[in-house]
Amino acid sequence: MKTKHDQAHDASKGASVKKLAALWPVAKGSLTLTRSPCTRKNCRECASGRKHPKLIFTFREGGRLRGMYVRPAHEGPVRKAIANGRELERLMAGAGRDLVLSPRQDTEP
Numbered sequence: 001m002k003t004k005h006d007q008a009h010d011a012s013k014g015a016s017v018k019k020l021a022a023l024w025p026v027a028k029g030s031l032t033l034t035r036s037p038c039t040r041k042n043c044r045e046c047a048s049g050r051k052h053p054k055l056i057f058t059f060r061e062g063g064r065l066r067g068m069y070v071r072p073a074h075e076g077p078v079r080k081a082i083a084n085g086r087e088l089e090r091l092m093a094g095a096g097r098d099l100v101l102s103p104r105q106d107t108e109p
């Protein structure tokens, strides 16, 4: 049978899960704008040295730094996912703090 404490814990867990679900999609990394040349002959932008803007998503995978090209249409969603990822990390830090401070640690083995 569930105690009042368990019910309160379940309610707070439910609220946390809702908060986490609202943060999807998430990403961890950063966006960098670079400029690179294209393959067209006699390109004015390349000849002028301005070249072409290119957005790169940089992230770590298995300890290695990776960079991937981001299509312009994906910039908004990727920026939002990175912001969500930062918020998720903040929530995780708070959840760890709350777990350690939880009164349950006094009553359970």
Ligand SMILES: [Zn+2]
Pocket (backbone or CB within 6 Å): 037, 038, 039, 040, 043, 044, 045, 046, 051, 052
């Ligand atoms: Zn060009």
